[in-house]
Amino acid sequence: MDVLRAGGNAVDAAVAAVLMSFVAESPLTGPGAGGFMLVHEAGRGSHLLDFFVAAPGKGLAHAHPAPLLPIDVAFAADAVQVFNVGPSSCGVPGTTAGLSEALRRFGTLALGDLTEGPARAARQGVEVTDIQAFVLQILAPIFRSTPEGTALYEPRGRPARAGERLALPELGDLLDRLGSEGVDFLYTGDVAAAVSAWVLDRGGLLTAEDLGSYEVVERIPACATFRGRRVLTNPPPSSGGILIADALELLERIERPGDVRALAEVIAATNRARDEEFLHGLASEDYADRFLADDALDGVAGEIASRLGSTTHISVMDADGGCASVTCSNGACSGVVVPGTGVHLNNMLGEEDLNPHGYHRQRPGARVPSMMSPTVVLLDGHPEIALGSAGSNRIRSAILQTIVGVIDRGLAAQAAVDAPRIHVENDLIDAEPGVDADALAALEAAGWRLRRWEEANLYFGGVQAVARDAASGELSGGGDSRRGGVAVTCERVA
Numbered sequence: 001m002d003v004l005r006a007g008g009n010a011v012d013a014a015v016a017a018v019l020m021s022f023v024a025e026s027p028l029t030g031p032g033a034g035g036f037m038l039v040h041e042a043g044r045g046s047h048l049l050d051f052f053v054a055a056p057g058k059g060l061a062h063a064h065p066a067p068l069l070p071i072d073v074a075f076a077a078d079a080v081q082v083f084n085v086g087p088s089s090c091g092v093p094g095t096t097a098g099l100s101e102a103l104r105r106f107g108t109l110a111l112g113d114l115t116e117g118p119a120r121a122a123r124q125g126v127e128v129t130d131i132q133a134f135v136l137q138i139l140a141p142i143f144r145s146t147p148e149g150t151a152l153y154e155p156r157g158r159p160a161r162a163g164e165r166l167a168l169p170e171l172g173d174l175l176d177r178l179g180s181e182g183v184d185f186l187y188t189g190d191v192a193a194a195v196s197a198w199v200l201d202r203g204g205l206l207t208a209e210d211l212g213s214y215e216v217v218e219r220i221p222a223c224a225t226f227r228g229r230r231v232l233t234n235p236p237p238s239s240g241g242i243l244i245a246d247a248l249e250l251l252e253r254i255e256r257p258g259d260v261r262a263l264a265e266v267i268a269a270t271n272r273a274r275d276e277e278f279l280h281g282l283a284s285e286d287y288a289d290r291f292l293a294d295d296a297l298d299g300v301a302g303e304i305a306s307r308l309g310s311t312t313h314i315s316v317m318d319a320d321g322g323c324a325s326v327t328c329s330n331g332a333c334s335g336v337v338v339p340g341t342g343v344h345l346n347n348m349l350g351e352e353d354l355n356p357h358g359y360h361r362q363r364p365g366a367r368v369p370s371m372m373s374p375t376v377v378l379l380d381g382h383p384e385i386a387l388g389s390a391g392s393n394r395i396r397s398a399i400l401q402t403i404v405g406v407i408d409r410g411l412a413a414q415a416a417v418d419a420p421r422i423h424v425e426n427d428l429i430d431a432e433p434g435v436d437a438d439a440l441a442a443l444e445a446a447g448w449r450l451r452r453w454e455e456a457n458l459y460f461g462g463v464q465a466v467a468r469d470a471a472s473g474e475l476s477g478g479g480d481s482r483r484g485g486v487a488v489t490c491e492r493v494a
Helices: 010-024 095-106 116-124 130-138 147-153 169-181 190-201 208-212 240-254 260-273 276-281 287-291 294-307 392-407 413-418 437-445
Strands: 034-041 045-051 069-076 079-085 217-219 222-226 229-233 312-317 323-329 375-379 382-390 422-425 428-431 449-452 462-468 475-479
Touching: 010 034, 010 095, 010 116, 010 169, 010 312, 010 323, 034 095, 034 229, 034 375, 034 382, 045 095, 069 130, 095 323, 116 169, 190 208, 222 240, 229 240, 240 260, 240 287, 240 294, 240 392, 260 294, 260 392, 260 422, 260 437, 276 287, 312 462, 323 375, 323 382, 375 392, 382 392, 392 413, 392 422, 392 462, 413 462, 413 475, 428 437, 437 449
Parallel strands: 428 449
Antiparallel strands: 034 045, 034 323, 045 217, 069 079, 222 229, 229 375, 312 323, 312 382, 375 382, 382 462, 422 428, 462 475
């Protein structure tokens, strides 16, 4: 907000917020994480910067990673997800390289203009909110898997509670260096050497060559058509974006707005599409075009119609018509904290959602497939919605339902984000309170298994969205209460 008020653009503001998120949500993002940014420049096109985690192992003659450590993370008593952590879960991070590249190409400010506040906050400590306290509690088994993770996140011998402050002084030092020196020390300098040595000594695969050769990649956004709009999202080799595009195209063909069963059937269809052929296809440059071809979509939509009776996100729109949608993630975090560096590494190589057909299968240097899907909806070439979500495998269903809420139901951004959600895995539908009870009963009668939640939950994602009303031009923001999200608007003063 301060950056926008001072005259910065959407990319400047997004980078500032990402840097502060390193401090405020350090288990879930940071210099050891990866991400994507979708940038729309007013009148100049759209760009997708891929700075997600890459598979490590370059220069290793024989790769024999240590066993992954499975940890149960309980979102609720009957909703437990297994995350695999430890040194062999750590991939090559890209967040700092990506932020630097985004500012260089699309921003008006330098990293040094944006790091002072986050560095100061890291040293002073950030007050823990109720949602952050919940995150620290459910991730505590991961922190406790290493002495360094325990020391960092449980200095009082327990997870920090709401109202207490959590300080990260080594991260503050890293942010200061980032502002004054740039990113090289994290990829070819002393911190890169320390991180690689720490991981390799403990059975991981992260080499100095992996870090030194890492590059930010620009990709052409995947595109879907929905209700007269162009929806731009994350393309292959990531998977989440084209699954969202697939779902929107199917909903467009079925023409059953507001139908909960149609939504459930569409999400289930995208789940089935994520097979072995899909995984291999993501590596092909033209796979998005083939996957989203009209004949394939028409066939699946016809089948559905016949049956119908650990991640952070920031979205920014500026006054000039530009927008930035950026998602970063440390996964569920690995527990691998490298002493003296301020780096807590990701666990992307151990995320079951990202490795559905087995672990350590990517060649060194290849991007790990991701569900992360920063998304922009354009109406007549102008941004109408910019959004994305946290939430592991629930990212795509959360984004899909928020877009449908704004466009089909005419909701403002906050109302669309707050609306109750469903998620589908196999034949199980999870449903938050407030979802149409009659529709759920009909689904149950049709053979679906139902799990009715008693309250909204982090499990269903954490969408952060901004929207511009097509008629009035009025901006609205939606911060997801499931993640303690916030939305702010401001007047430019410079």
